[in-house]
Amino acid sequence: MAGDRDLDVAFARARWAGRPKASGWEVAAATGVRGLRLLNEAGVFDRFRLTEAHPEAAEVLLRNAAGIPGATAVCADGRVPPVSSAFDYVEVDPYGSPVPFVDAALRAVRPGGVIGATATDMMVLAGAQRGAAERRYGARPVRGRLGPEGGVRILLAYLAREARARGLGVRPLVAYVRDHHVRAYVEVTEGGSPDADTVGEIHPDRWDGPDVGADGPFGPMWLGPLFDADLVRRLALPSTAAEPRATAQFLDRLREEAEVDRPFYYEGNVLAHRLAIAAPPPLAAILGALRRTGYRAARTHARPEGFRTDAPRGEVEAVVRRLAGPDQSQKARVRA
Ligand SMILES: C[S@@+](CC[C@H](N)C(=O)[O-])C[C@H]1O[C@@H](n2cnc3c(N)ncnc32)[C@H](O)[C@@H]1O
Incomplete structure (x- = not known):
């Protein structure tokens, strides 16, 4: 402690x-x-x-x-x-x-x-x-x-x-x-x-x-x-x-996260599993893509690969699918 x-x-x-x-x-x-x-x-x-x-x-x-x-x-x-x-x-x-x-x-x-x-x-x-x-x-x-x-x-x-x-x-x-x-x-x-x-x-x-x-x-x-x-x-x-x-690391993370203070966080690997994508896109890529789409997104102190965002879940999933590339998304669609 x-x-x-x-x-x-x-x-x-x-x-x-x-x-x-x-x-x-x-x-x-x-x-x-x-x-x-x-x-x-x-x-x-x-x-x-x-x-x-x-x-x-x-x-x-x-x-x-x-x-x-x-x-x-x-x-x-x-x-x-x-x-x-x-x-x-x-x-x-x-x-x-x-x-x-x-x-x-x-x-x-x-x-x-x-x-x-x-x-x-x-x-x-x-x-x-x-x-x-x-x-x-x-x-x-x-x-x-x-x-x-x-x-x-x-x-x-x-x-x-x-x-x-x-x-x-x-x-x-x-x-x-x-x-x-x-x-x-x-x-x-x-x-x-x-x-x-x-x-x-x-x-x-x-x-x-x-x-x-x-x-x-x-x-x-x-x-x-x-x-x-x-x-x-x-x-x-x-x-x-x-x-x-x-x-210091923990404080850095809190400062980043406090700007996107939404309930609960996403994780790339959890999203990839849910969307049947083999490899989750890197966290930085997901954050960048969400921000370019006009949403706020930040890492969380709670998990190394976690992020909070004000994007609706459908948007987050669309971003992850897009970043995973057409091959993986297609496989996911077939499996779905
Ligand atoms: C986790 S320790 C406290 C650690 C302390 N806060 C620290 O950061 O160093 C919990 C303490 O609460 C004491 N305790 C339990 N019940 C209590 C009560 N009703 N009133 C006061 N102290 C109590 C226990 O004896 C124990 O020493």
Whole structure:
């Protein structure tokens, strides 16, 4: 998770640099690496509270936080918000699902503040355990290659629904899939939720985006943007990064992708298989052809060969067929 914590620092700077110093709370801090890195490296926090319930981990946490100006470490249950709290940032990075901590996070964040939440329960969010997804997130997940992105969208829809139940709204700032987890930073807004029409179900027969499978409907999930493009443009590699190369690459990809923020992505090999074309055209050729046709297209952080586009699926398929050449397309037609 060192790369994730690099992104945390980059995010905090992009969000709060140049503003009054912010306050933070990490609900399940373990030894405190995440919250303490944020406090020490981002330069935007003047107070950071870290709670850890496990006595042995808390002992280490208290030692690690001792003497760090602004750090308050406590052995406590992170599902209970501190009295009269109004944090600019609440960090929810437990094991598994963030669900048990969402109520506390929503009660502890101030309006206009941010919740950063990690979910590592990918078996549930990405479709391997449908019953558990229904029980935990109230949603039917997407299975297969697009399952992880379905997972981040289910998590966002869950946060939006929980916020709405408390008269709040959420707006994703950065939400991504990485290794075996998903992570979302959302701004919590006061009053009526702006998300009413961005949470919905995908009905495969009415869906014109990348193929998410036939056994839907899927969701409810967040179908709006994953990124605040302005903020993503300001994400910069921290000089303190623990994984500078990987983090820089990831940030580059997010910047490209945030300009074409459409739900789900295509992959050349998946399209080639679907269209019965032997070899998928190179990604650069597909992107170039879509752009020349007047559509937007960008690579995605989620898969090396993935791309997002605002072209309808029929156009994407036509481009791939054209690039594959007449021979392959003919074979495909015969087989079809
Ligand atoms: C994945 S670790 C946290 C890692 C940390 N966020 C980081 O980035 O280094 C999860 C921690 O949550 C703690 N935990 C579990 N339930 C908790 C609760 N109700 N309140 C506070 N901490 C809890 C566990 O003891 C464990 O140390």
